[in-house]
Amino acid sequence: MPIQRRQFLATIGAGAIAGVAGCSNSGGQSSSGAGVAGETLTLTTTTSTYDTGLLDEIHGDFEEMYGVTVDAVAQGTGAALESARNGDSDVVMVHARGLEDEFMRNGYGINRRDLMFNDFVIVGPENDPANIQGMDSATEALTAIAESESAFVSRGDNSGTHTKELNLWEAAGTEPGGDWYQEIGAGMGEALNNANQQGAYTLSDRGTFISQRSEIDLTILVQGPIEGGPEILANPYGIMAVNPGVHENANYDLAMAYIGWITSPGAQDAISNYEMNGEQLFFPEAVSEDPNFQQYVPEGWSSNSTDG
Amino acid sequence: MLLEPIAQLLPAVIEHPFREGYVRSIIYVSLYVSVTAVAFSTLFSLPVALVMGFSEFRGKQFVKSIINTGMGFPSVVVGLLVLFAVSKQGPLGAADLIFTREAMIMSQFVLATPPITAISLAAITGVNENVRDAAHVLGGTRLDVALVVIKEARYGIATAILAGFGRAISEVGSVLIVGGNITSSSGISKTRTLTTAIQLEARQGQYDTAMLLGAVLVALVLTVNAIVVRLGDEGAMR
Numbered sequence A: 001m002p003i004q005r006r007q008f009l010a011t012i013g014a015g016a017i018a019g020v021a022g023c024s025n026s027g028g029q030s031s032s033g034a035g036v037a038g039e040t041l042t043l044t045t046t047t048s049t050y051d052t053g054l055l056d057e058i059h060g061d062f063e064e065m066y067g068v069t070v071d072a073v074a075q076g077t078g079a080a081l082e083s084a085r086n087g088d089s090d091v092v093m094v095h096a097r098g099l100e101d102e103f104m105r106n107g108y109g110i111n112r113r114d115l116m117f118n119d120f121v122i123v124g125p126e127n128d129p130a131n132i133q134g135m136d137s138a139t140e141a142l143t144a145i146a147e148s149e150s151a152f153v154s155r156g157d158n159s160g161t162h163t164k165e166l167n168l169w170e171a172a173g174t175e176p177g178g179d180w181y182q183e184i185g186a187g188m189g190e191a192l193n194n195a196n197q198q199g200a201y202t203l204s205d206r207g208t209f210i211s212q213r214s215e216i217d218l219t220i221l222v223q224g225p226i227e228g229g230p231e232i233l234a235n236p237y238g239i240m241a242v243n244p245g246v247h248e249n250a251n252y253d254l255a256m257a258y259i260g261w262i263t264s265p266g267a268q269d270a271i272s273n274y275e276m277n278g279e280q281l282f283f284p285e286a287v288s289e290d291p292n293f294q295q296y297v298p299e300g301w302s303s304n305s306t307d308g
Numbered sequence B: 001m002l003l004e005p006i007a008q009l010l011p012a013v014i015e016h017p018f019r020e021g022y023v024r025s026i027i028y029v030s031l032y033v034s035v036t037a038v039a040f041s042t043l044f045s046l047p048v049a050l051v052m053g054f055s056e057f058r059g060k061q062f063v064k065s066i067i068n069t070g071m072g073f074p075s076v077v078v079g080l081l082v083l084f085a086v087s088k089q090g091p092l093g094a095a096d097l098i099f100t101r102e103a104m105i106m107s108q109f110v111l112a113t114p115p116i117t118a119i120s121l122a123a124i125t126g127v128n129e130n131v132r133d134a135a136h137v138l139g140g141t142r143l144d145v146a147l148v149v150i151k152e153a154r155y156g157i158a159t160a161i162l163a164g165f166g167r168a169i170s171e172v173g174s175v176l177i178v179g180g181n182i183t184s185s186s187g188i189s190k191t192r193t194l195t196t197a198i199q200l201e202a203r204q205g206q207y208d209t210a211m212l213l214g215a216v217l218v219a220l221v222l223t224v225n226a227i228v229v230r231l232g233d234e235g236a237m238r
Helices: A003-024 A047-051 A054-066 A077-085 A095-106 A137-148 A160-172 A189-198 A206-215 A250-261 A264-271 B005-017 B022-054 B062-073 B075-086 B102-126 B129-137 B141-152 B154-170 B173-179 B193-202 B207-237
Strands: A040-046 A068-076 A089-096 A109-124 A152-154 A182-183 A201-205 A218-222 A233-243
Touching: A003 A250, A003 B022, A040 A047, A040 A077, A040 A250, A047 A054, A047 A068, A047 A206, A054 A068, A054 A250, A054 A264, A068 A077, A068 A152, A077 A089, A077 A095, A089 A095, A089 A182, A089 A250, A089 B154, A095 A109, A109 A137, A109 A189, A109 A206, A109 A250, A109 B154, A137 A218, A152 A189, A152 A206, A160 B102, A189 B141, A189 B193, A201 A206, A218 B102, A233 A250, B005 B102, B022 B062, B022 B102, B022 B141, B022 B154, B022 B207, B062 B102, B075 B102, B075 B173, B102 B154, B102 B173, B102 B193, B129 B141, B129 B173, B141 B207, B154 B193
Parallel strands: A040 A068, A040 A089, A152 A182, A152 A201
Antiparallel strands: A089 A233, A109 A201, A109 A218, A109 A233
């Protein structure tokens, strides 16, 4: 069977060439360096995650461990998912479960993990014209703001925070609109500044609010679940790899290495140790004794349902 | 010199609220991207302006009005167009240009070319007919005539290049979209420019550091203008 032998030799030759190429690529690295060394992982994430500085703080460890570079691109949740949908990023870290689920259902994202959480708070001026201070229902608070027509600043940028705000209005059964409701189409920091300048209410993630608290006069009027507030204000972050079956040039190996690393006990500790102005910003939730199968699939999905 | 301590102090003051090397690296990226883009734009625009200035053809007014429209092209729209081109799904997707400086250069090239072409064209058409004829009569080739005209129109052309540079280095819409505003985890810029850094600071409500970076940007543009004008003057004395 000469043909088969030739094929065999060709295979060995190709293997040898690939092996040599591998060596020359990793030249300068230690010979035991990981096969991903020198590659770049593109992570699209949300502005509110990026702006806390958490990623810059913890990425150094990952980059050192694998000899790679992480390019973190901060976009709104909608834009971050859109970049991934176009194959322009390898991994996404966002906080809008509904949009994440849609992303998975459409086949773009796989291997989703719960990553960490913090919470949203309703902030407003100290004189509190709508009298919502201490309310333990976020929807009642929003209804009170709408009824008193007190100024409310909305992100209006299809971000995770904006999505949450719209869900809250819907849950409150109130259609926001009118002069008092302003969509500014900007990031959280700008929204807080805008609300501060006109004495308006707004919905903020706790992290951004803490990082800006010293510069503005707004106070927390309705707490999130971290401080005993309603569960509806929880702000869970998820992480997903881009499906290499849809985008074959997505860097799937490295994306999974990253997801493995950031959900590992070490990185999760680093997340809980990250503080700003003496306060913890994120609470890790990837490491757990108990199984949580819902983190891998769209919410409410079950293998018994016909839902694909 | 009185200026020396100030010059030494200045970088320290600018770097102070930021991480080591951060401001220097975003200045570098800003200059690298804009200067490269403007250089390519100039290489493209000058021949176009010369050809258009020297010849008459049907539809010339139409081409002119397209170029003039290009001067007002919103940078965000250019950013979106370049994004579609370099995105993995786009025609240039295989080149892996998304979120790189090269993609930023492409979009700034598109932004800087119309003003450079239009203003150079105005300068070239403004050169006295007699100068052109004289060069021709004295036995100059077409290239000689072109060089004479460029020399006569140099102030206008310098203004054109500066206008293109000003447009490139001060725009934020397109570099944000195609560049992604990336720094490494150690705080060294990869695709972050002064303008996107200012946008980032403003987004976080850090208006004072945003202003500081704005001042750096203005100082940078002033310096480049001064250098170009100076070069133009020295050229004139020769």
